[in-house]
Amino acid sequence: MNPKGISRRRFMKTTAGAAGAAWSARSIALGPGALDAAPAKAAAPSDTVRFGIIGVGMRGAGLLATSIRLPGVECAGAAELYDGRATLAREIVGQPLAVTRRYQDLLERPDIDCIIAPSPDHWHKQLVVDCCRAGKDVYVEKPMTHRVEEGFEIIQAAREHHRMVQVGSQEPSSVVYAKAKELIAQGAIGKVCLIEATMGRNDHCGAWWYTIPPDASPQTIDWETWLGSAPKRPFDAVRWARWRCFQDYGEGIPGDLFIHHLTGIHYVMGVTAPPRRAFTQGGLYRWHDGRDVPDCMTTVYDYGDYSVSLRVTLNTETESGFRFLGDHGILEVHGVENPEGLTITYQDGLDHSPCTPAWPNPMRQQYDRKWHEEHDPAPGTEKIMESTNYYAPPDYDDTRDHLWNFFQSVKNRQPSVEDEEFGNNAAIACHMANESYFHNRPAVWDAESKRIRT
Ligand SMILES: NC(=O)c1ccc[n+]([C@@H]2O[C@H](COP(=O)([O-])OP(=O)(O)OC[C@H]3O[C@@H](n4cnc5c(N)ncnc54)[C@H](O)[C@@H]3O)[C@@H](O)[C@H]2O)c1
Numbered sequence: 217m218n219p220k221g222i223s224r225r226r227f228m229k230t231t232a233g234a235a236g237a238a239w240s241a242r243s244i245a246l247g248p249g250a251l252d253a254a255p256a257k258a259a260a261p262s263d264t265v266r267f268g269i270i271g272v273g274m275r276g277a278g279l280l281a282t283s284i285r286l287p288g289v290e291c292a293g294a295a296e297l298y299d300g301r302a303t304l305a306r307e308i309v310g311q312p313l314a315v316t317r318r319y320q321d322l323l324e325r326p327d328i329d330c331i332i333a334p335s336p337d338h339w340h341k342q343l344v345v346d347c348c349r350a351g352k353d354v355y356v357e358k359p360m361t362h363r364v365e366e367g368f369e370i371i372q373a374a375r376e377h378h379r380m381v382q383v384g385s386q387e388p389s390s391v392v393y394a395k396a397k398e399l400i401a402q403g404a405i406g407k408v409c410l411i412e413a414t415m416g417r418n419d420h421c422g423a424w425w426y427t428i429p430p431d432a433s434p435q436t437i438d439w440e441t442w443l444g445s446a447p448k449r450p451f452d453a454v455r456w457a458r459w460r461c462f463q464d465y466g467e468g469i470p471g472d473l474f475i476h477h478l479t480g481i482h483y484v485m486g487v488t489a490p491p492r493r494a495f496t497q498g499g500l501y502r503w504h505d506g507r508d509v510p511d512c513m514t515t516v517y518d519y520g521d522y523s524v525s526l527r528v529t530l531n532t533e534t535e536s537g538f539r540f541l542g543d544h545g546i547l548e549v550h551g552v553e554n555p556e557g558l559t560i561t562y563q564d565g566l567d568h569s570p571c572t573p574a575w576p577n578p579m580r581q582q583y584d585r586k587w588h589e590e591h592d593p594a595p596g597t598e599k600i601m602e603s604t605n606y607y608a609p610p611d612y613d614d615t616r617d618h619l620w621n622f623f624q625s626v627k628n629r630q631p632s633v634e635d636e637e638f639g640n641n642a643a644i645a646c647h648m649a650n651e652s653y654f655h656n657r658p659a660v661w662d663a664e665s666k667r668i669r670t
Pocket of ligand 1: 270271272273274275276295296297298301317319334335336337339357358359384385386441442456457459471472553
């Protein structure tokens, strides 16, 4: 999946010796993104969107820092259960900021228009439903749900209270995925029959074994509230910091990483329902540190008209990206979160030499002669097969565009680029991967009962 290597080599191999084909490559800059394309004008105070943030951890700190730099956007308050991160929120904003342990305080404030909610996954549903009921639009992090049934509660709450919900996997706001979607819709690679995506990490941080702040204690963290709807247990700083490793709060590889693949695929392919079936193979091979989720997973999905194969390992650093495989070529997205570009290489799906396996000589020679007469192009009329690279602008940040799109939705009531229906379908696909793994059977989506069957 090397951006410029493997595809090109494969492409050359495919076309080398072809009847009259030659190849060429070109590079095209993508962009600008949604924010940079917007007309620059100073926002009037009455036009400012004021948000509150619930959870200023690893993701929340970044979302906060990015949001306050957007024109016409202001942070009006934060909720955080760990004192150290209450301090961090004030450091990021750089001016006095109301920070509370009770997120309900933010929902009660009439001067707050909307909420950014980068909490651990087991809190997503409750926060979105409470925001909707309080009349606040909400940007909730991915995956939208921790359990299948939560998605339908979120959909109902958003509809009932007419709220904008945007899910935080940023791919639908990326200039790279937008180009991939456009090219595939134009039929650039023909009929897509298979999509492959991969990602590999090989370090403690990548395996979610984050360093615990030395002052983490029941005094500095409101543990009871953090547990929320999860099973009660005594204070445990490991679970607070490394919640992705435990099924009570996260969904392991599918919820943390497959979700980016699935969001990208659903967006590019225009998917509007969960996959039909999923089958997962994997294991907990290396990180025997108390976690109860696997460290390596491969899931194969049936989307009816094509298959999807996702592979993530936390045990080896590998390339990261997508390959959309069609009968007219390959579209390869380089990277997963915030990809830097894509390459499209074309195939014509035709024979480039006579196809006469193991024919006796005279018969083959006669056929071959005729084949060449009919297929070889006249000199100077060789077909040029193009490979095209598209690059995102330098330092492009799709999360910045994703946040911008959310604040525009809040302001203008324009539909969310990744609404609760979209978020639900992608989250269900994650849950199917886990159900298959833990039951060691294919997981089937039953649309009628809105359940996964194994
Ligand atoms: N879109 C992306 O690329 C991306 C990247 C990383 C994380 N995420 C998502 O962001 C979310 C947060 O992940 P993280 O790594 O920042 O987790 P984290 O544990 O580092 O941060 C979460 C913070 O929320 C606080 N919190 C929990 N419940 C709360 C509540 N009820 N009220 C107030 N504060 C509360 C915690 O104390 C913690 O500081 C997850 O859903 C994760 O999947 C998305």
